[in-house]
Amino acid sequence: MKRLPFSGWHFVLAPLTLLFALPLVWLLISSVMSNAEINRFPPALWPDGIKLDGYRYVLGNALFPQWFRNSLIVSAAAVTANLVLGSLGGYAFARIRFAGSKLVLGLMLATMVIPFQLTMIPTFLVMKQLGLIDTLGALIVPALVTPLSVFLFRQFFVSLPRELEEAAWIDGCGRLRILVSIVLPLARPALSTVAVLTFLATWNDLTWPLIAINSDSTYTLQLGLTTFQGQHHTQWSAVMAGNVITVLPVLLGFLLAQKAFIRSLASTGLKG
Amino acid sequence: MASVVGTFTVDPRSRAAARRRARSEGATGWVFVSPSVLLILGLSVVPVLWSLLLSFQVNDLVSPSEWVGLANYQALLKDPAFGSAVTHTLVYTALYVPLSVVAGLGIAIALDRKIALIGLYRTLVFVPFVVSAAAQGVLFSFVLDPEFGAANSVLHKLGLPAQGFFSDPGQALYLLVAISLWSGTGFCVIVYLAGLQGVSSELVEAARIDGAGRWGVLRHVTLPALAPVTVFLLLFQTINALQVFDLVFVTTKGGPLGSTTVIVYFIWEKAFKTFTAGYSAAAAYTLAVALLVIGVALQVYRRTVNR
Numbered sequence: 001m002k003r004l005p006f007s008g009w010h011f012v013l014a015p016l017t018l019l020f021a022l023p024l025v026w027l028l029i030s031s032v033m034s035n036a037e038i039n040r041f042p043p044a045l046w047p048d049g050i051k052l053d054g055y056r057y058v059l060g061n062a063l064f065p066q067w068f069r070n071s072l073i074v075s076a077a078a079v080t081a082n083l084v085l086g087s088l089g090g091y092a093f094a095r096i097r098f099a100g101s102k103l104v105l106g107l108m109l110a111t112m113v114i115p116f117q118l119t120m121i122p123t124f125l126v127m128k129q130l131g132l133i134d135t136l137g138a139l140i141v142p143a144l145v146t147p148l149s150v151f152l153f154r155q156f157f158v159s160l161p162r163e164l165e166e167a168a169w170i171d172g173c174g175r176l177r178i179l180v181s182i183v184l185p186l187a188r189p190a191l192s193t194v195a196v197l198t199f200l201a202t203w204n205d206l207t208w209p210l211i212a213i214n215s216d217s218t219y220t221l222q223l224g225l226t227t228f229q230g231q232h233h234t235q236w237s238a239v240m241a242g243n244v245i246t247v248l249p250v251l252l253g254f255l256l257a258q259k260a261f262i263r264s265l266a267s268t269g270l271k272g
Numbered sequence: 273m274a275s276v277v278g279t280f281t282v283d284p285r286s287r288a289a290a291r292r293r294a295r296s297e298g299a300t301g302w303v304f305v306s307p308s309v310l311l312i313l314g315l316s317v318v319p320v321l322w323s324l325l326l327s328f329q330v331n332d333l334v335s336p337s338e339w340v341g342l343a344n345y346q347a348l349l350k351d352p353a354f355g356s357a358v359t360h361t362l363v364y365t366a367l368y369v370p371l372s373v374v375a376g377l378g379i380a381i382a383l384d385r386k387i388a389l390i391g392l393y394r395t396l397v398f399v400p401f402v403v404s405a406a407a408q409g410v411l412f413s414f415v416l417d418p419e420f421g422a423a424n425s426v427l428h429k430l431g432l433p434a435q436g437f438f439s440d441p442g443q444a445l446y447l448l449v450a451i452s453l454w455s456g457t458g459f460c461v462i463v464y465l466a467g468l469q470g471v472s473s474e475l476v477e478a479a480r481i482d483g484a485g486r487w488g489v490l491r492h493v494t495l496p497a498l499a500p501v502t503v504f505l506l507l508f509q510t511i512n513a514l515q516v517f518d519l520v521f522v523t524t525k526g527g528p529l530g531s532t533t534v535i536v537y538f539i540w541e542k543a544f545k546t547f548t549a550g551y552s553a554a555a556a557y558t559l560a561v562a563l564l565v566i567g568v569a570l571q572v573y574r575r576t577v578n579r
Binding site for chain 2: 007009010012016017018020021023024027030038039044085086089093096097099104107108111115116117119121123124126141142144145146147150174176203205206207210211222223229236243246250251254255258262265266267
């Protein structure tokens with residue numbers, strides 16, 4: 001690797017960025033503290049060895065792993081559905097001419113500006129009519145496809161050169177065949193962008209689960225965490241261990257796919 | 273001569289087949305888009321209209337509703353709780369939006385250089401953004417806990433008096449702004465960093481040759497080039513700030529003494545805690561119209577800037 005020059009900017013940047021990291025470092029530290037260390041006054045700022053009591057408590061609790069599973073199911077369903085439905089829709093809007101396509105695309109994009117608060121009460125009533133309230137279905141159905149996913153796929157497909165598909169088209173391949181065997185293998189940036197944004201939105205959501213879910217066996221991690229905090233106020237190490245487990249999948253995903261992640265967020269930002 | 277079918281060029285000999293293909297193409301198009309279209313329009317247009325109807329009704333989400341016309345809106349105007357929710361939201365927005373955008377720009381400019389560890393610095397600034405508001409809330413409730421929190425522990429070590437933090441009505445709202453800045457500034461940084469890549473280096477060079485100093489380049493070249501990014505961030509951050517909810521729900525539940533009850537918390541409380549859904553829908557419509565006005569105003573401004 002090329003050595004980069006040292007600069008005076010380090011004296012500004014190092015403390016500044018440390019400030020952003022500090023709360024998360026504290027999250028990790030406090031999750032391995034014993035309750036005695038936390039309940040002391042003033043509380044300890046550094047643990048006396050690593051205690052896994054908090055983690056043991058959280059994972060031994062029957063509900064917590066269940067919440068993790070629920071979050072995973074909802075996020076996996078949302079990511080899969082957004083990739084499938086989003087790429088199908090995006091491809092059709094980009095490449096197939098059909099009556100009304102422009103109007104429908106315009107309408108769909110217009111729905112992006114509707115604030116969730118306006119739709120949350122009627123969406124609750126719709127889900128109630130469908131008998132989905134208090135099931136994971138109530139969390140999955142509204143997350144199946146977003147206009148942003150369709151839009152991102154469309155933008156990507158429009159930018160692909162048509163020549164790639166022409167040979168297959170003349171050979172008599174159907175649209176679905178072309179999409180699956182030619183276009184999608186080239187669409188990794190679009191697929192990862194949609195996957196990342198969908199996962200982030202569903203895994204981190206609190207508002208909708210709070211409205212749609214009542215019984216604690218159907219909670220998601222975020223929802224469970226908020227009630228967990230109230231019930232275990234004196235067990236701060238357990239609350240923090242639960243918090244680490246909630247944050248970790250997103251954090252690991254971010255660190256692994258950092259470049260794609262940042263590019264996708266920055267570009268959606270710039271296009272917005 | 274060739275005819276164009278769909279978007280591809282085909283041999284004229286197969287014109288009849290092509291016509292058949294065009295018809296089936298249209299059908300294919302609809303088959304491809306219909307799941308997304310039905311879900312998206314179904315779950316947005318229907319609720320938007322339903323919400324409008326609700327806002328003219330008295331409804332508890334269970335028993336049959338009663339039509340009351342504009343009564344909900346009139347009651348909102350007179351409700352001091354709604355008034356203070358609006359005030360709290362505006363204070364939060366007025367602090368969070370400019371601070372996050374200005375700090376984002378400053379940090380992005382500082383990070384826009386090739387020095388050792390720069391990748392690490394960028395990561396550290398951005399990481400809080402991916403942490404959910406629920407996790408942030410739980411974490412800071414602990415850090416700022418008056419008895420067991422690290423914050424008071426540090427203050428104690430420095431010989432400063434302990435603070436009430438979230439239990440102090442005079443501090444709670446400002447703490448929420450601070451936490452949002454911690455997590456939300458990274459987004460502005462990343463978007464500005466991407467924008468800075470687009471600033472023409474020739475223009476910067478030209479300005480340097482014309483004798484512009486660091487401030488001159490920033491003022492006359494960089495900032496104008498970043499104007500579209502700035503407008504986008506102002507719009508994005510404002511819409512987010514006006515809709516803040518999760519963080520409030522986890523940390524203060526609107527308290528102490530209602531000092532952090534923001535509009536969306538008010539809407540949620542009225543619909544799902546006191547079961548006055550019609551009243552809540554009227555508040556939601558008021559917020560939506562405000563967002564629409566801001567959105568349109570910024571779009572108009574953006575057009576004039578770009579012209």
